[in-house]
Amino acid sequence: MLTFSATAVSTSDTGLTVKARDFEFLIDEPAALGGGDLGPNPVEYELASLLGCLNVVVHLVAKERGVTLSSFSATATGSLDPARFMGTSMQARAGFQGIGVTIEVTGDADDEELAQIARIAEDRCPVSDNLAHGTPVSISIVKQVAVEV
Amino acid sequence: MLTFSATAVSTSDTGLTVKARDFEFLIDEPAALGGGDLGPNPVEYELASLLGCLNVVVHLVAKERGVTLSSFSATATGSLDPARFMGTSMQARAGFQGIGVTIEVTGDADDEELAQIARIAEDRCPVSDNLAHGTPVSISIVKQVAVEV
Numbered sequence: 001m002l003t004f005s006a007t008a009v010s011t012s013d014t015g016l017t018v019k020a021r022d023f024e025f026l027i028d029e030p031a032a033l034g035g036g037d038l039g040p041n042p043v044e045y046e047l048a049s050l051l052g053c054l055n056v057v058v059h060l061v062a063k064e065r066g067v068t069l070s071s072f073s074a075t076a077t078g079s080l081d082p083a084r085f086m087g088t089s090m091q092a093r094a095g096f097q098g099i100g101v102t103i104e105v106t107g108d109a110d111d112e113e114l115a116q117i118a119r120i121a122e123d124r125c126p127v128s129d130n131l132a133h134g135t136p137v138s139i140s141i142v143k144q145v146a147v148e149v
Numbered sequence: 150m151l152t153f154s155a156t157a158v159s160t161s162d163t164g165l166t167v168k169a170r171d172f173e174f175l176i177d178e179p180a181a182l183g184g185g186d187l188g189p190n191p192v193e194y195e196l197a198s199l200l201g202c203l204n205v206v207v208h209l210v211a212k213e214r215g216v217t218l219s220s221f222s223a224t225a226t227g228s229l230d231p232a233r234f235m236g237t238s239m240q241a242r243a244g245f246q247g248i249g250v251t252i253e254v255t256g257d258a259d260d261e262e263l264a265q266i267a268r269i270a271e272d273r274c275p276v277s278d279n280l281a282h283g284t285p286v287s288i289s290i291v292k293q294v295a296v297e298v
Contacts, residue, residue, distance in 0.1 A: 001228045001230055002228065002229055002230075003226060003227070004192050004226070004229075004245075005224060005225060005226040005227075006189075006193055006196040006200060006224070006225050007222070007223070007224045008197070008200045008201075008204070008222065008223050009221070009222045010204050010208075010220070010221035010222065010223075013204075013205065013209070014204070014205050014208075016200060016201050018197040018200060020189040020190075020193035020194075020197060021179070021193070023188060023189045023193075025174060025189070025197070027197065027198075027200075027204070029205060039172060040155075040169040040170070040174070041201070042198050042201035042205065042275070043153050043202070043275055043276060044153055044154075044169035044170070044172075045169075045198035045201060046195070046198040046275075046276050046279065047153060047154065047155040047169070048155045048157070048167040048174070048176065048194055049176075049191050049194035049195040051155060051157045051165060051167060051176075052157075052165050052167070052176030052190070052191035052194060053191035054288065055159050055162075055163070055164075055165045055176070056162065056178060056184075056191065057234065058290065059159075059162035059163075060162070061236075063162075071159070072158070072159035073156070073157065073293070074159075075154060075155070075157075076154060076157075077152060077153070077154040078153055078154075079150045079151065079152045080151055080153075080275055081150055081151075082151055084272075084278075085206065085273050085274070085275055086209075087209070087273065093278055093282065094272065094273050094274060094275045094277075094278035095274075095275035095276065095277075095278035095279035095282075095284060096153075096275065096284055097284075097285075098284065098285040098286070098287065099279075099285070099287070100287045101287065101288045102291065103288070103289070103290045103291070104290075104291055105291075105292065106292070106293045107292075114290040114291070115289075118289060118290045122286065122288045123233075124234050124236065124243050125234070125243060126192055126229055126234055126243045126244035126245065127191050127192060127244065128244075128286050128288070129233075129242055129243035129244035130195065130244035130245055131279055131286050132284060132285065133242065133244075133283055134281060134282055134283040135244060135245055135246075135247065135248060135280045135281060136248070136281070137199070137248045137250070137271065137277050137280050137281045138248070138249045138250065139203065139250045139252070139270065139271045139277070140250070140251055140252065140264075140267060141207065141252045141254055141267045142251065142252070142254075142260075142263070143253070143254065143255070143256075143260070143263070144222070144253040144254060144255045145253075
């Protein structure tokens with residue numbers, strides 16, 4: 001088993017500084033959603049995470065199948081109803097109702113082969129698996145004990 | 150409905166440059182996983198996305214309930230079996246088998262109130278909803294048509 005983690009400290013009600021190993025980056029909401037716009041927002045990172053995973057897995061699966069891809073670009077898009085997030089209605093789900101990804105490649109494969117690679121990559125990509133198939137999420141909030149002087 | 154998107158261009162079999170609105174950032178795998186280690190990897194961004202979302206929603210729910218949080222720090226951790234991703238075994242799922250989040254706060258709420266905030270935030274956070282409850286993901290790979298000269 002491989003274990004990954006991210007740690008974060010809030011800089012405002014919307015801003016967060018995140019560390020993953022030696023990397024540090026910012027998350028925030030745009031001004032239109034009440035934030036300071038210091039970085040991409042959480043759901044944009046969610047989409048990016050999916051694209052990053054598919055980049056790795058599509059290249060891996062293509063290589064296994066003897067397909068050379070000389071370019072790879074992609075777009076991920078999702079729409080959500082903000083009502084539940086805002087607390088104004090609990091009718092719709094909170095998150096994206098679906099996520100669509102279009103990947104454009106240059107390479108020596110035909111359409112049938114590309115469809116096959118897409119199907120296999122979707123199954124083997126950790127992020128698309130976590131999104132598509134449901135993942136237990138356990139959240140606890142505790143009072144900070146240690147006090148720095 | 151609010152629509153969000155991310156676009157990306159591959160820089161290697163593991164490296165990806167992502168754009169979300171005016172923001173640009175890098176995703177890569179660490180050297181131990183065959184990457185160039187130019188940025189956090191996809192599953193680290195997945196965990197970060199969840200933390201970013203919970204930062205916003207926990208603060209929002211606390212405010213609704215009259216609770217002041219004067220500090221917020223958090224850690225998200227997940228473990229996965231890389232066998233399916235690597236294509237060596239299809240027995241385990243590809244992604245995290247579960248994600249645990251611990252949030253430490255300073256504020257005027259008791260443990261019962263914090264547990265209530267955690268439960269409501271989990272339900273209203275778009276990213277935890279997408280992870281916990283399954284989200285249709287549709288992936289297509291097409292040949293790049295436009296040729297830049």
